[in-house]
Amino acid sequence: MIRALLRVALGAVLLRPAAAAAGCPLRCECSEAALTVKCVSKDLQGVPTGIPGYTRNLFITGNQIGRVGPESFRGLENVTTLALSNNRITEIQSQTFSSLRSLRSLDLSSNQLVLVHPEAFSVPSRTLRELNLSRSLYNHSSVSDLATSLRWSTLAGLQGLDLSGNGLVYLPDRIFSHLSSLRRLQLANNSLVAIHKGTFSGLDLLEELDLTVNSFKTLTAGALQELDGLPRARLQMSLNPYTCACGIEPLVSWLNASRARVADSERLVCVFPAGLRNTSLLGVADLPLGCHQAEEGADLALQTSYVFLGLVLGFVGLMFLFVLYLNRKGIKKRVYDMRDACREVWEGYHYRYEIDSDPRLSQVSTTADM
Incomplete structure (x- = not known):
C-alpha cells in the first residue's frame, strides 16, 4: 500500500504542470526523470525560452509558430528528438538547428513551409538520422528551396526521409545525391507522374522506397532503369492510375521480372481503360492489347499512302507530257x-556598242542628230 502511494506521488511530481515545476517554460510540461518537455497545443507564437538544459525529447506541436531560426534552440545541446509538427511554420532560417549537437530525429510535418534557406538543415556532427517533412511544403516552388537545402546540408548520416503528402509533381534532378546513407525514402501520396534520369542518384544504400498513391500512368524504360539503379531497395508502387494500353508493356515486363523487389506487386492493377479496371498488371502481358497489330496496321497504311502518292505524281507527269505534245x-x-526577239535586242546593243567605241562614228551620229 505504501509503495503504491509512493508511485502515485512520484508520478504526480514527474508530470506536474509547468506552473509548479521549477525551470520549466510557461504553459509547458517538464519531466526531468524522462528528460522530456512538452508544449502541445498551447497557442505559442514562438519557441519558448527557458527550456531546461537536460531536455532530450522536446515536443512543441499544435501551436502558431511562424518561423524558426538559430536563436530558437540555443543551449539545447542534449536534445535528440525534436517534434515541431502542426505549428504553421512558414520559414526555416539558415543554421536553425546548428546548436542541436545531439539531434537524431526531427519532425516538421504538417507545417506550411514557404521559405527553406540553403543551410536550414546544417546539423553539427552529422547526427541527424530521421527527418519528417510530410505534409509540410506549402506549394510546388518550395521543393526547389528544399532541394537546395538538402544539397547544402550536413545530412550525410540521414537514414530516413519522409516527403509524403506534399502534392509533389516532380523531383528536381539529383535532389537526394548528398544523402548517401539514406535507407528509407517516403514519397507516397504525392502527384508524381514520371521518374527522370538522376532522380535517385546517390542512393546506393536505399532499402525502402514508397511510391504509392501518386499519378503514374506507366513508367518508361528510362524510369525503370533508374529503379534498377537501386539494387537494395524494396519498392511499393500500388494505388497509381496505371493505364493498360500499349505503353504499359515495358512496365509489365519489368514487373514480372522484378516481382521479388516490389512488395505490393500483387496489388498493382489497371485503372484505365474501364474494360480492364482492377486487372492485375502481372497478367496484362497475356492480354491482347492490340499493340503489334496497330503497329503493323500503321506501317501498312503508310506504305499504301506512298504507293498512292507515287501513282498520282506519275499521272500528273503523263498529263504534263501529253499537253506538251498537243501544243508542240x-x-x-x-x-x-x-529567239528572234533576243537576236534583235542583241544586235541593237551590239550596234550601239560599236558607235560608242568609235569616236568618228560617234561624231557622225551626233552631226546627224543635229
Whole structure:
C-alpha cells in the first residue's frame, strides 16, 4: 500500500504542470526523470525560452509558430528528438538547428513551409538520422528551396526521409545525391507522374522506397532503369492510375521480372481503360492489347499512302507530257519568236556598242542628230 502511494506521488511530481515545476517554460510540461518537455497545443507564437538544459525529447506541436531560426534552440545541446509538427511554420532560417549537437530525429510535418534557406538543415556532427517533412511544403516552388537545402546540408548520416503528402509533381534532378546513407525514402501520396534520369542518384544504400498513391500512368524504360539503379531497395508502387494500353508493356515486363523487389506487386492493377479496371498488371502481358497489330496496321497504311502518292505524281507527269505534245507546234513557234526577239535586242546593243567605241562614228551620229 505504501509503495503504491509512493508511485502515485512520484508520478504526480514527474508530470506536474509547468506552473509548479521549477525551470520549466510557461504553459509547458517538464519531466526531468524522462528528460522530456512538452508544449502541445498551447497557442505559442514562438519557441519558448527557458527550456531546461537536460531536455532530450522536446515536443512543441499544435501551436502558431511562424518561423524558426538559430536563436530558437540555443543551449539545447542534449536534445535528440525534436517534434515541431502542426505549428504553421512558414520559414526555416539558415543554421536553425546548428546548436542541436545531439539531434537524431526531427519532425516538421504538417507545417506550411514557404521559405527553406540553403543551410536550414546544417546539423553539427552529422547526427541527424530521421527527418519528417510530410505534409509540410506549402506549394510546388518550395521543393526547389528544399532541394537546395538538402544539397547544402550536413545530412550525410540521414537514414530516413519522409516527403509524403506534399502534392509533389516532380523531383528536381539529383535532389537526394548528398544523402548517401539514406535507407528509407517516403514519397507516397504525392502527384508524381514520371521518374527522370538522376532522380535517385546517390542512393546506393536505399532499402525502402514508397511510391504509392501518386499519378503514374506507366513508367518508361528510362524510369525503370533508374529503379534498377537501386539494387537494395524494396519498392511499393500500388494505388497509381496505371493505364493498360500499349505503353504499359515495358512496365509489365519489368514487373514480372522484378516481382521479388516490389512488395505490393500483387496489388498493382489497371485503372484505365474501364474494360480492364482492377486487372492485375502481372497478367496484362497475356492480354491482347492490340499493340503489334496497330503497329503493323500503321506501317501498312503508310506504305499504301506512298504507293498512292507515287501513282498520282506519275499521272500528273503523263498529263504534263501529253499537253506538251498537243501544243508542240505552238511551243516551237513561241521558241522561235523568243529567239528572234533576243537576236534583235542583241544586235541593237551590239550596234550601239560599236558607235560608242568609235569616236568618228560617234561624231557622225551626233552631226546627224543635229
